[in-house]
Amino acid sequence: MGCESANASSLRSLLFHLSDIERIHRPVGWKSGKQTAAHHTMLIFTTGQGRLDADDSRYHFTPDRCFLFAPGASYRLENEYDDALRFYKITFTAVRIGSSSHETFAGELFPERRELTAYPFSRLVRLTEELYAGRPDPCDIAWFKQQLRFQELLGFVIEHNLHSERPLSPTQAVESTVRYIQNHYMDNITVKQLASQAQVPHWQYTPIFQELTGRKPLDYLTELRINRSKQLLLASTAPLREIAQQVGFRDEYYFNRRFRQTTGIAPKQYARLASRTVLVRDWTGHEVEIPEQPERIIYYGETFGDLLALGVKAIGGGISFYKQSLFKSKLRDVHDIGFPMRTEVLAALKPDLIILASSDEAQYARISKIAPTLTFNSFAPLDHRLRTLGRWLGKTREAERWLKVYNAKAAAMWQQLRSTIEPGETASVFIYDHGKRLFVMGAVGLSSALYHPYGFRPAGHIQEVLNAGQGFTEISEASLPAYAGDRIFMLLPASPESVQAAEKLMSSPLWRCLPAVRNDRVHLVDAAQWNFGDAFTRAKLLEALPRWLTKTS
Secondary structure (H helix, E strand, O other): OOOOOOHHHHHHOEEEEEEEEEEEEEOOOOEOOOEEOOOEEEEEEEEOOEEEEEOOEEEEEOOOOEEEEOOOOEEEEEEOOOOOEEEEEEEEEEEEEOOOOEEEOOOOOOOOOOEEOOOOHHHHHHHHHHHHHOOOOOOHHHHHHHHHHHHHHHHHHHHHHOOOOOOOOHHHHHHHHHHHHHHHOOOOOOHHHHHHHHOOOHHHHHHHHHHHHOOOHHHHHHHHHHHHHHHHHHHOOOOHHHHHHHOOOOOHHHHHHHHHHHHOOOHHHHHHHHOOEEEEEOOOOOEEEEEOOOOOEEEEOOOOHHHHHOOOOOOEEOHHHHOOOOOHHHHOOOEEOOOOOOHHHHHHOOOOEEEEOOOOHHHHHHHOOOOOEEEOOOOOOHHHHHHHHHHHHOOHHHHHHHHHHHHHHHHHHHHHHHHOOOOOOEEEEEEEEOOOEEEEEOOOOOHHHHOOOOOOEEOOOHHHHHHOOOOEEEEOHHHHHHOOOOEEEEEEOOOHHHHHHHHHHOOOHHHHOOHHHHOOOEEEEEHHHHOOOOHHHHHHHHHHHHHHHOOOO
16 A cells, blocks of 8 residues: 655665754743754654744644745744743754665655644653753764664654555544543543544553543543533633533533532632632743732742742742752741652642642643642842732732842852952853762752852853753763863762762872862862752852852861
8 A cells, every 4th residue: 555645765775874863941031043054854842832934834832843945945933922942943954765876865755734633742741851851971882772763753743744544543543532531522422432443442442542631531521521511610601511512521519529529619619719819831831820829829940939939929839959058947847758759648738739840741740730730940149030920929019129129239240259250251050960870950959059150160061061951960080171161169078978979089199180260260069069050059050159169278
């Protein structure tokens, strides 16, 4: 059986070769300018959303979108929303194999299709992450395995975007029923009916459906119906009986029961409370209705001090993160959710808002059933984090006031240090963690305060870490000189094994040869207190940093 599209025959004669993969991080409001693809170029978006202009077409990109450009195609990107932008850029070449000669193929792989589909998109992201993880190794065998990873990724994309006369795969068939449910949720629908429609055995249908959507079929259907009923409850004064029938429930009593099970409150109570809620979009793109003035907040992430700066009292969090922090005394009434998070403790606290500093969709799916949940980018710059929390928590004025005071004090401190810091002086922050593993800090922790417009510049390859939006990255001891700056801040860990590794490094010839060590510009810092980038710790650092810079190890 042959493929219908004109590019199918050419596809059989093509060989593909990975050129490069980049992980790109750009701030809020970034615009790319005109980009021209030198090779076949695939963009896979994981965070942020905005506009993509390609030739004469315009697209809206979100964290679940993928686009492909042929060589010579032009495009522009604009990050229009409040989240930083992260995406992967994969470039590759295609070579047409002929009977007597080979030539580079620069045409469209999927004519008239620039935006690609992939089900589930999480698998495409996983394949991309694996491809990126294998990128730096120069070994020939590793290079060969990297090409195999790329072929698997490209095969996955081709499978979902090349039309064929062959019957749909089970995954594609089940995916078509997902669209059917979205359009017919008000009808009487059974799993048996859906499996029959997909021509997939009943025992196979549900696992595939769950892989695609993260829900079992009937749970997915119920969630669609409940979400639609919420819109009707707010938009009309119709009796519950009519609303129940409009969204597919057999009677108002069953509707009432399922609504309570899903939301924790009755439909009429929801209608009353919803008038005092706001709809916000979180870091990873969820649109969530949250209380206008939340009172029982759970914050789970490493920048708890951001809330303290805004005068917000959370009822729970991952307290194990902050046992030795500078703000530990302010956590006496905060319940520990544990690490890993204990959802039973979380649920018992009855929060009305959960802020989760993670993009883990599986974790989000579990937690969001307990209370309205927003994902939060704790790696974002301080001002962006505080303004985001200010909007969510009704503390916009407090956020702006705190930032104004902090920025003025920070500028004054760096101006004061001009006689101590040389123009263009670089700095690095290192730590041993998880035993004997060495890390260089990037966008989080102590280093987030050092790389200030009036302060230090990132040293060596650290700028690449920052450009990738990474909070930190593991390095080998042998590569230390490539990351070492004019000054070194060595974070002293709590783990005895990590302390031993740090002491061994600092007594080595490699360490003694570093310019910062030779010039007596090494600062030893307690990681448990100072390796945080939250607002509270950053404010305290304005007092501590001048003291550190007048003392050396």
